[in-house]
Amino acid sequence: EPEVTQTPSHQVTQMGQEVILRCVPISNHLYFYWYRQILGQKVEFLVSFYNNEISEKSEIFDDQFSVERPDGSNFTLKIRSTKLEDSAMYFCASSEGKSYGYTFGSGTRLTVV
């Protein structure tokens, strides 16, 4: 069964450093998403991406964050100057269309120290 692949599975970084989280969505999906989940808390929407541009973003997705689809397969989330409160599981998801269910990756656990 097709799956969304995320790398790395775990990233430890020092406060103030930049990190890039990588995702390979399902190949025939058109919509891509980043979500975040702080331990024990709700899944939080960060950003959605369609047709090579951001279609929607949340208040969390400020200038510290950016997304890119550098080639036909990868979808990346960059966090500049990480803060302690950025520590969370970051999930990438993709869907065939806006109304379709999402397929999530297994997540990247980001720990900022």
Added chain:
Amino acid sequence: TQLLEQSPQFLSIQEGENLTVYCNSSSVFSSLQWYRQEPGEGPVLLVTVVTGGEVKKLKRLTFQFGDARKDSSLHITAAQPGDTGLYLCAGRAGMDSNYQLIWGAGTKLIIKP
């Protein structure tokens, strides 16, 4: 702000028992999705319901979308330890598909052998 409230927040029952968890809102949703999430993993889509009053079955799981499209329930018959996980509902607000998913906080379900 549109909210999805899930209840109960936590449920622990014996194998073989039946249970129902709820996802409620004062807002109308054009569709609603149920996911199950296991620790350290991304949410996995179980079902999408679209029509008011719709009932969908997935083996021992029965999902219902309220007639007014404001609520949904998940009923599990003869629960098994493999059903253990965090059950999340996520709704697409409004009457078209242009809105972002609204997520509930989840029901943590433990099935004891």
